[in-house]
Amino acid sequence: xxxxxxxxTLAGRLSGVSLSLRSGELTAICGPNGAxxxxxxxxxxxxxAPEAGTVLLDDGKLAAIPGAMRARRIGYLPQSPQIAWxxxxxxxxxxxxxxxxxxxxxxxxxxxxxxxxxxDMGHLRHRPVSRLSGGERARTLMARVLxxxxxxxxxxxxxxSLDLAHASGLIRCFRDQAKAGHxxxxxxxxxxxxxxxxxxxxxLDQGHIAADGPPHEALNEDVIARVWGVNGRWxxxxxxRALSLP
Numbered sequence: 153x154x155x156x157x158x159x160x161t162l163a164g165r166l167s168g169v170s171l172s173l174r175s176g177e178l179t180a181i182c183g184p185n186g187a188x189x190x191x192x193x194x195x196x197x198x199x200x201a202p203e204a205g206t207v208l209l210d211d212g213k214l215a216a217i218p219g220a221m222r223a224r225r226i227g228y229l230p231q232s233p234q235i236a237w238x239x240x241x242x243x244x245x246x247x248x249x250x251x252x253x254x255x256x257x258x259x260x261x262x263x264x265x266x267x268x269x270x271x272d273m274g275h276l277r278h279r280p281v282s283r284l285s286g287g288e289r290a291r292t293l294m295a296r297v298l299x300x301x302x303x304x305x306x307x308x309x310x311x312x313s314l315d316l317a318h319a320s321g322l323i324r325c326f327r328d329q330a331k332a333g334h335x336x337x338x339x340x341x342x343x344x345x346x347x348x349x350x351x352x353x354x355x356l357d358q359g360h361i362a363a364d365g366p367p368h369e370a371l372n373e374d375v376i377a378r379v380w381g382v383n384g385r386w387x388x389x390x391x392x393r394a395l396s397l398p
Contacts, residue, residue, distance in 0.1 A: 153210055155196055155226075155304055155335060160205035165191040167359040168205070175303065175335040178326055180346035182339075182371070183356035184380055189339045190231060190308050192356065196337065197228040197306050223251035227302035231309045231339070233293050235281050241292050242268070242277040248299030267298035270325050272318065286313045294322065304335040311342065323349050347371050347386070347393045355379055 153175035160169045166188045173179055173196075181189045194200035195207055198214045207214040209225060217225070227248075235244065245267055249260045268274040271291040281289060290313045297305065305326065311319045327349060330336045340346045346353050346367060353370035355363040357379045363370040368390075376384045376395075385396045 153303055153335060154208070155214075155337075156208040157192070157196060157202075158206045158208065160192070160195055160202040160207065162188075162191050162195070162200070162203055162359075165359055166195070166202070169356075169359070169361060170205075171354060171361065171364065173335055173337060176330055176333050177351040178330040178336040178338070178349065179352045179354060180338050180340045180350035180367075181354050181356060182341070182343060182346050183362070186358075187356040188359040189356055193228075193306055193308050193337065193339055194230075197226055198222055199228065220251050223302075224300065225302055226304045226306060227297040227300045229294055229297050229305075229307040229310055231312075235289070235293075238280050238282045240278050240280055241273055241284070241295075244281055244292055245273070245277075245295045245299050248296040251300060263299045263301050267295040270298055271295040272321065287315060287318060290314060291318060291322075298325075302334070304337070305329055306337045308339045309341065310338060311340070311345065343371055343376070343384075344393060344395050347395070348391050 154172050156172040157169050160166055169192060181192060183189050191200065195202050198207065201215065209217060246264050249263060268277060271294055273291055273295055276288065281292065284292065294310060310322060314322060326336045326338065350367050352365065353367045354361060355370050355375060362379050363375045373384060373386065376382060382397055387394050387396050
């Protein structure tokens with residue numbers, strides 16, 4: 153399975169971006185503030201229509217796929233998601249099954265339970281979302297995406313409000329999803345996380361792709377100096393790298 157952007161342009165945000173993402177990989181999209189990362193992710197999710205260019209899911213135009221089918225194929229977690237009603241954790245997670253016609257089935261129940269377990273939210277299933285911490289809300293919203301069981305998982309800064317243990321657990325979850333054959337695309341500001349856990353890194357700068365490849369190439373010290381304007385130095389062994397800044 154592939155998810156592709158072909159010459160995607162959004163005025164002031166993206167300029168002729170082309171890339172083809174592959175299932176079975178964890179791809180990190182990195183770049184400075186305002187580089188176009190969230191805009192690209194929203195285009196890939198089909199939530200923002202590019203002014204020029206095309207987004208393809210496999211060999212078909214994403215915009216031509218009916219909404220319910222698209223929601224089954226692509227799960228999306230925005231950077232600042234909103235919760236409209238003060239419902240319980242379990243009910244919120246169950247909304248991830250709405251694109252499927254199996255809401256009352258054993259398949260749906262299994263998907264919801266697996267998502268709650270993956271995000272360590274089972275013990276809080278009956279708690280109203282208004283009584284959750286920021287990290288708990290983030291995990292609940294991620295569980296809602298997982299409950300859909302989409303082919304593609306797209307998440308914008310999913311680790312931002314999590315403590316170390318839950319951030320580590322979520323990265324393992326993403327890695328497991330990729331190993332199971334799903335496509336995982338994450339917007340990350342944490343370059344060490346991208347270096348240690350991504351299969352591929354796409355670096356955006358001012359709406360253009362500045363680097364694209366394995367983490368050790370796309371996030372080498374020269375790229376960091378050119379794109380972020382800082383002279384960083386990578387320390388440690390592969391898989392446990394840390395970025396030292398002056």
